[in-house]
Amino acid sequence: MGGRAAPASVLSALADELVVVHGQSDQLRLRSASAQREALDRFGGERVAGALVTYTECFRRWRELxxxxxxxxxxxxxxxAEAAALREQLAEIEAIEPEAGEDVSLNERAERLANSEELRQSAALARTALSAEDDTPDVAVLLAEARRSLERAADPTLAEISEALADLGYRAADLAGQLSSYLADLDESGPHELAAVEERRAAIGGLIRQHGSLDDALELWRTGSLRLAELDDDGDRIERLTTEAAQARAALDKAAAALTAARxxxxxxxxxxxxEELHALAMPDARLEVRVSPGPESTHGRDEVAILLAPHPGAEPRSxxxxxxxxxxxxxxxxxxxxxxxxxxxxxxxxxxxxxGIGGAAAIEVGRRLATLARTAQVIAVTHLAQVAAxxxxxxxxxxxNDGSVTASSVTRLAGEQREAEMARLLSGLADSDAALSHARELLSLGSESN
Structure with a gap:
């Protein structure tokens, strides 16, 4: 397509806009109600097309509502039932009021409380080593003695080490203070706090088992109210939608009436x-009637289109x-x-x-009509009738x-005597018959007059 590779589906969609193909199967297709409706809609032009678009949009909107x-x-x-379950879940989460990451912090707190005596001994021993409350030599005392010993020496290198020892003393005092706070916290904690932590862990664990994770429970708490409001609004929503559907139905009725009128x-x-065309195609007494009658509602409208033909005078038009x-x-x-x-x-x-299925004068008129159609479009006709080909x-x-092993097809452009000979062959089966050639020239002359 335009020099580029394209999917067959794209080519097919474009072909529908660029080429109309009619074969014997298409003649049979004309017998279907959908093909007859499509033919009428094509003839109706912009008025029918616009009315059909409006109807289709109204139909889609009404169906959605x-x-x-x-x-x-x-x-x-x-x-x-979903609303009741959601309301119960939200009430349970709201009663617990969990915080992000609380499950992790509770686990750490419970672990510490469960091992408080061992932790107290370790922290107390470390604090005593850093800063003893009695006369026991501790890190702070030893660091102070080392710093004073170096301060009495007059050596710049030792002075730098003395300053480093001073920093270590300050750091040791700071660590001793942190250990004192830790021990004070442990002293304040007791069995009653461990029981409270375990109770809280059980509540948080219940949420995790129910929702998969604490984050999922928090997400439900954050968004569940909107869903609950939507579910609780069903009654009012149905009433609003019913009103909209009634309005959409009225618009659909109006669009359907406009489409029927246009058709x-x-x-x-x-x-x-x-x-008029049939009269020119050797059917002088034929009368065609396109009848639009009420039909089942669909995306194409509420019309049933039937093409009726009365081939003879006095005959009742029939499909x-x-x-x-x-x-x-x-x-x-x-x-x-x-x-x-x-x-x-x-x-x-x-x-x-x-x-x-036709021949004689009717075939000539078919050829004449194809020539008329060719004045505004390219017409390609496959035929075995000389009357049409002319x-x-x-x-x-x-x-x-077929040479016995390979079957091949060839296409040859005909002009002049070749064209006359082929026309004679189509007429009589004999390409060199004088009578057939004369008749072929007569047909070609008739055809050239029409072109």
Missing amino acids: DAEIAELTENRDRRM TEAAVRLSEKVT VSRSASGGELSRVMLAIEVVIAGTDPVPTFVFDEVDA FATNHLSVVKS
Whole structure:
């Protein structure tokens, strides 16, 4: 695409906008209600397209509201149970009022309280070593004696060491003070505090078991109120949504009526124009009617579109799926494309044996209509009828050959005598028949006049 590799899905989407392909299967497709509706919508142009877009948006909005109301109504019991459970969980968390990281700090505190006597002995021994309360020599005394001994010496190096000893003395005094505080804290702590810590750990542990982690419990505490408010608002919410749905339904009714009106108006014009085309396609007594009637509601509207054909005077219009033969269906399809091309132009049309089931004068008129369509678009037609091929401006002969081991197809552009010979072969099966060649030249002359 544009010189770049592209996925097949992209090419397919673009092809829908650039090329219309009609084969014998497409003639059968015209018998389906969806294809008939699509043909009418294409002919309706911007008015129908705009009305369809508005309807589709209204339909989508109404369906969303209706589905939301149904979900709230059908799951009301479940949501009530969820609200009750959430309310109980939030009350439990709020009663405990946990803090982030509290489980870790409680574990550390419990460990210390459980080993308080051993910790007290270790801390007391260390404090005594740093600063004894009796006359026992301690670190502070020894450091002071060492510093005084060095201060009496007149040596700069020893003076630096003396200053370092002074710093060590200050540090030892500071550490001794910290150990005193630690011991005082242990003295204040007792069995009653250990029991309180264990009780708190049990409460926090219950939250962790229920929610997976303390962080998850805190997150629920932070966000659960919003969810609970949403669940408790179900009654009011359903009432609000019901009001919105009623408004959306009214808008949908209005959009559906506008779409039906646009399709009905387009159906009248399409019926008249296609009927005129059918008269020119050797169906002088045929009458086509595009009927728009109420149908089931869907994303495409509330209309049922039917293309009806009355092939003979006095005949009641019947669906093309019942009243049209293969040849008549081919001409109906071609007539519709010719008419729609005036309002919904497509750059390229491909017709694969659109002339199936017809011949004679009808085939000539099919060729003439293809030539008319080719004035505003590129038309590629695959045909076995000389009457149709005569109206083309470029002829390509496709031939399949088999040498016994390999089957190959070749494409050759025909002009001049080659073109006349191929036309004669299509007419009579004989490429060198004088009568067939004369008839071929007559057809080519007729075709050139139309072009």
